Structures are given as structure tokens and as C-alpha cells.
Amino acid sequence: MSDTSTSNNAKAEIPAGVKMDEASKNINEISTATSTTTATATATATSNTEAETNTSPPAQDEKKNSKRKWGESKWSKTKKEKPKNMYKPRNKEREEVHPGSFAHKAMRDLFDVSLPEVDEMQAKANEGEQLSKEIRKGAAVTEAEEGDNKDKLPKRKVALLIQFLGTKYCGMQINEGKRTIQAEIELALFKAGLLAASNFGYPNKFSWSNSARTDKGVHSCAQVCSVKILFPTDDFDKVREMINEQLPDDIKVADMIKVPKTFCARTQRNKVRYQYMLPSFALQSREQLKATFESVLVTTTGRNVKDPFTIAETKALQEKFRDYRATQESVDRLAAALGTYAGTHKFHNYTSRKTFDEANASRYILSFTVQDRVVDKYGVEWIPTLVLGQSFLLHQIRKMMSMAMDAARGVSSVDVIKDSFSDGYMNVNTAPAQGLFLEMSYFENFNRRSHAGDPLDWHTDQTAPATLRWKKFKEEKVMSHIMEEEESQGNFVSYLFMQENHLRHNKYELVDTKVSRPRDNTV
Numbered sequence: 001m002s003d004t005s006t007s008n009n010a011k012a013e014i015p016a017g018v019k020m021d022e023a024s025k026n027i028n029e030i031s032t033a034t035s036t037t038t039a040t041a042t043a044t045a046t047s048n049t050e051a052e053t054n055t056s057p058p059a060q061d062e063k064k065n066s067k068r069k070w071g072e073s074k075w076s077k078t079k080k081e082k083p084k085n086m087y088k089p090r091n092k093e094r095e096e097v098h099p100g101s102f103a104h105k106a107m108r109d110l111f112d113v114s115l116p117e118v119d120e121m122q123a124k125a126n127e128g129e130q131l132s133k134e135i136r137k138g139a140a141v142t143e144a145e146e147g148d149n150k151d152k153l154p155k156r157k158v159a160l161l162i163q164f165l166g167t168k169y170c171g172m173q174i175n176e177g178k179r180t181i182q183a184e185i186e187l188a189l190f191k192a193g194l195l196a197a198s199n200f201g202y203p204n205k206f207s208w209s210n211s212a213r214t215d216k217g218v219h220s221c222a223q224v225c226s227v228k229i230l231f232p233t234d235d236f237d238k239v240r241e242m243i244n245e246q247l248p249d250d251i252k253v254a255d256m257i258k259v260p261k262t263f264c265a266r267t268q269r270n271k272v273r274y275q276y277m278l279p280s281f282a283l284q285s286r287e288q289l290k291a292t293f294e295s296v297l298v299t300t301t302g303r304n305v306k307d308p309f310t311i312a313e314t315k316a317l318q319e320k321f322r323d324y325r326a327t328q329e330s331v332d333r334l335a336a337a338l339g340t341y342a343g344t345h346k347f348h349n350y351t352s353r354k355t356f357d358e359a360n361a362s363r364y365i366l367s368f369t370v371q372d373r374v375v376d377k378y379g380v381e382w383i384p385t386l387v388l389g390q391s392f393l394l395h396q397i398r399k400m401m402s403m404a405m406d407a408a409r410g411v412s413s414v415d416v417i418k419d420s421f422s423d424g425y426m427n428v429n430t431a432p433a434q435g436l437f438l439e440m441s442y443f444e445n446f447n448r449r450s451h452a453g454d455p456l457d458w459h460t461d462q463t464a465p466a467t468l469r470w471k472k473f474k475e476e477k478v479m480s481h482i483m484e485e486e487e488s489q490g491n492f493v494s495y496l497f498m499q500e501n502h503l504r505h506n507k508y509e510l511v512d513t514k515v516s517r518p519r520d521n522t523v
Helices: 021-046 060-065 106-109 116-126 135-136 181-191 236-246 284-298 311-321 328-339 395-407 416-421 444-448 463-488 492-500
Strands: 153-166 219-230 252-256 271-279 344-345 364-372 381-389 437-442
Touching: 106 116, 106 153, 181 219, 181 236, 181 252, 219 463, 236 252, 252 463, 271 463, 284 311, 284 395, 284 492, 311 437, 311 492, 328 364, 328 381, 328 395, 328 416, 381 395, 395 416, 395 437, 437 463, 463 492
Parallel strands: 219 437
Antiparallel strands: 153 219, 153 252, 271 381, 271 437, 344 364, 364 381
């Protein structure tokens, strides 16, 4: 095999007694030097092309010597050296704080969050002063408090088991102008001194990742987040308590486990389980609902879509629904409808901005089951359901529940659900977010691989401290909160009214996707 280089290349030979690595190094040095000489000669020849052009073929000895030598790369003779300073280093001072973080002044002003030390650092930056060492490397404490020990604190990648009530927040994911769970946790880490000031507001700098994106108003017992933080002590429980002291009452860290540096909560989770709780009165037939609404309301027309009732009307309707108990037949229809979702299907009709042809419209559901009924302290019967899957689309679970409830009420059917998986558009309503919460995250594939630290498992050992904290939060906080929220707000009462009075009842008919979609009347 021959190359296009000139005959000036020196022959590289391996002297006796020289190790292979040293020989490779010497040959690479010879190759580099030859490349430089060749490039100089080529430049000189090019400058003389206007006066004379040499088109004669290379001599035979040149072809012989142009063969690549042992250890020499195919491109080693033609590769040009990169000019120095070709790429300028990134200017960290020009990076912008995430607009959804409380490190951003607009967010602090919007939600009345006071961080005087951050205000002072940002004021200096705005005045054009050179950022000092305290600004670049300081943490959420004053310089006098931290001294020189801050730079000596070790950093560790950990997985946090997060529990929260999502009523007051606009979902998990950090979002500009919105109060989110991620922003609150970042703020708590900063206040606890576990995030450097130079990293506050830059989630990528501390390797933030969360295993799921919950919607606005959705709760969680087992959200998992991975983050790299400073460790002032080797006591993980103490560090966990430091974070909890800075968090609001409706957000808590239930566990903290050390993970490898390459761990990512979003990609390493392989299954997730959600629970959706619906009141029994949501399974009433259309005739029963119509009679109840007409017995309380003077008229059912001309009402606000988002807030159809007065407080008095809501209370009167709740009293009508309070003693209702779903029949076993309707519960069986609900179970059959939910079971239809199991397997791999196209769920493009159970989210927004997805089509049948998109690969990520497919989702694998392992199971969707009905649990034992419970009665709250107000006398309302609830039917818990559990869905286990690899991952879910935006609003997917709530839309599946809405369709299944209609199937149990006789408005839809199992056949309609099967049709919704086919190539076509079907308008499916969205059930209230207040009944949904993330119950458990699974990292079974990660746990099977060898790695340092404890496994991410909060469901096998029912006596483990973190598992007990998880169960307590689920039973005493989340489930009771859902029941109290319905009693005070009547979200399911409003949902049923809008479902019956403001939606097309032929909405479950498939529409050809090649024609324009009708207006979506979901509320």
C-alpha cells in the first residue's frame, strides 16, 4: 500500500532492546517531524506554481519510500497541526443563570425569596467588577464562617429519594417564572452549604437529574434525583437532615445513597409505578349523574369551564355523592378497561403533539390494576389503582384513567380503547391531577450491576428505615391529602360535570389523521 507523501520521509526502524511503547513514541516523533518538513516543502512548491507546473510522475524510488512505516498512521503525513489557541476557553462569567432557579433575581423577586449574599455577588458582577474568590468559590455561608475549609470539602454523587405534595408547585422540572420542586431542592442545597455559589443556578454544574417529570399538582412518594454535592461530614443521615431543615414542609428527602459518578437518575431508572385514586361516585352512569346535577343546579348551561360551581353548589353536590358506593359490576368494568392498557401500544391519543408514526409514542405497560377500596373520614369511598410501566408520556396516565372511567360508566368500552391505539386521532379527556402520585421508582438493572454503594431499592425490605419513611408519607400525607383536597375543592365533581355537559359524546370516534384535527374540547 502506498501513500501520497514525498520521498523525504525517514525510515523508522525499531532498535534492538527497545520496548514497543518507546518504539511507537519514537516513530510518532519521526512522523511528526516529517509532516512538518513536508508541509513546508509543499508551501514553497505552491508559491512557484504560477511560474512553472511540474506534472511529471514521481520517481520509482519515491514510490518505494512512500509506503507507510510500522506504527505509522494513514493520516500522520497529511494531518495538519492545529494552530495554537484555535479554540478559546469558555468564559464562565458569561454563562447565564437558569431563569427558573432562585439564583435568578427575577425568581427571588417573584416569590419573595431573600438571599442577601447572592444579591451582593450579583450586584458586584453587574457593576463590572472582577469576580472575587469568594464569589466564584463561596457557598451559602459567609466567608468568615467557611474560612479555607470550603475548598477542602469532598464532593460526592448521591441519589436522593424525594417525597412531596405537588399542590403548590408547577411540576417537578425547573421552569422559568414557576415555583417547582427542583428549584426548591436546589435552593435548600444552597442554603445548607452543599452547593458552591458558583454552581447555584447552573444545574449542569452539579450534575442534576431526576427520574421522572411530574405534572402540576401531582404528588410523589419516591421521586429519585441524582446530584453532586459537598459533604461536610461522612454521616449521610446528618447531611439529609441538613437538607430537610431548609426545605418546606411539603417536600422532604427520605433517603440518600452514594452512587457512581456516571449515575444518571433519568437514564438508570427502568420502571416506575404510579397510583391514581378516584372516588366511587366517578363511576356513576350518565343517567345518575344527570339526575344529581339537575336536582341541585338551577341550570347546567352558561357555566365557566374551569370553575363551574359556586361554593354552595359544590358542597350540595358533594353531599349527594358522599354515600354513593360503586357496584361490583362497574368496578369489574373499570378493571377490564385498565387491563386493556397492558402491553406495548401506541399512546399518541393519550398525550399531546404526538402522532401514530412517531417511535416515542409507543409505551410498554406492565400492569394496570384496581386495589381494595377505602373510605375516608368524610364518608367518601375511594378506589385506588396502580399502574406499572417503563415510562409514560405527558398526561398519559390521567387520560388513560379518564377513558377507563368512561368505560366503567358505559360511555366508552374496551373496544374503543383498542381502537385508540390504531392510526387515527381520538379526543380523550384528562382526569384531575389531584388523584395521581408517583408511588415507587425501580432501578433493578442498575442494582444488578456491580457498583460501589448500597442498591437503590426501597420496596424489597419492608423494615428498612427509608422504606418505613416512604410508607408513612404515602399513607399519612399523600393519600389523606388527596381526600382532603377533594373535600375542600371538589375537583372530581367539576370534572364529571364538564365531562357530561361540555364535551362531545361522539369524541371517541376515530378521525383520519390526514385531515385537519377538530378542536380539542378537553378541559
